[in-house]
Amino acid sequence: MDAEQFELVRQSVRGFIRSEVVPLEAEIDESDEIPSRIRDAAARMGLFGFAIPEEFGGLGFGMVEDVRLAFEMGYTTPAFRSMFSSNNGLAGQVLVWQGTPEQQRRYLPKISSGEFIAAFGLTEPEAGSDPHSMRTTAVADGDGYVITGSKRFITNAPVADIFVVFAKTDHEAPHGGGISAFLVERGTPGLTVGPRDKKMGQHGAWTSEIFFDRMRVGKDALVGGEEGRGFNWAMRSLSRGRLHIAAICVGMAQRLLEESARYASERKQFGQPIGAFQLVQGLLADSQTELYAGKTLVLDAAGKFESGGETRIGPSCAKYFCSEMVGRIADRAVQIFGGSGYMRGTVVERMYRDARLFRLYEGTSQIQQVIIGRHLVKSGPLAV
């Protein structure tokens, strides 16, 4: 897709979000559900496969296009992007990079059309920031594997048709080794999906536990037909996902700043708009400056990721800065709205809850600090 075609897609997604999704945000938050017509329209626009190669029916966007589209998607409820997040991101990319030709042919066209929802199962009750301590095992048995264990907090699990599941195939392997990835279809005997989790925010985006009770899969379920590489693949997929999340944070920060500036110009106290007070201007100025810095960082890191120059530290810096940045901007937005910002029904109250998640998933802020710090000590500062 050339630059002009990308721009057409970006503009139509932008228009759709602002005219169709934004008016439904409060309803989505209250009902914890995305209306099916929004889902169908997103599928028609190709959003379930924007990052899947065109040969498999996707739009084939690279990292820079991905983040520019995510700036638009972040403007509304994160539940909108969450519908197709694992199709394009964590789960889809593992298949794009590592799937056998047969696995790619079988699943990627369905994933990019939205016929299949994909989920990415890495986290477990005892293995969050440290996936290597996972307890789910896959034991070779005859012409396949027997998988036993569980996963938790898995995005889209309640509606997923295909799960990318990580399990230990070798307990003796050193840290980072011995983990393999498997493709598990919904309905596989031994697979159960738990009830939907009740979350603080991001309503309309669903997560749940999944359980594997001596679940048997064939050898063809092993991603790439190769054991022991799952940890590396998960980390690579997470790097890409971190840049995408950072861009979503930028989109949300833009919205929060627009809401804040509008309210500051309308709300009057002491006979004048609160935006006339320099202390309020200071809050707005801090948010504007941080938003600018975050957006520039994401675009730079996405460019370096796409060219293959820097694929790990840049995404961690972007995810760390932007998820913390949107948290601060959401906090200032609530401050500018005063008591109204604490009331259900205001955009800033909802986004304050929604934004909190970005510092937790796809690697907490502390894990990003650990990744960046470890690299610094070992190799010195990044050339930026």
Ligand SMILES: Cc1cc2nc3c(=O)[nH]c(=O)nc-3n(C[C@H](O)[C@H](O)[C@H](O)COP(=O)(O)OP(=O)(O)OC[C@H]3O[C@@H](n4cnc5c(N)ncnc54)[C@H](O)[C@@H]3O)c2cc1C
């Ligand atoms: C809504 C939601 C959706 C999610 N979707 C998915 C999904 O689709 N697929 C999936 O696999 N997972 C998913 N997750 C899981 C998510 O990635 C984990 O919750 C996250 O990685 C943190 O793991 P944990 O919750 O076990 O926290 P823990 O790892 O127990 O961390 C607790 C605290 O300890 C800190 N900590 C841990 N280790 C260190 C360290 N070495 N140094 C300093 N501090 C440390 C953390 O930063 C954190 O503050 C989702 C989570 C949520 C909440």
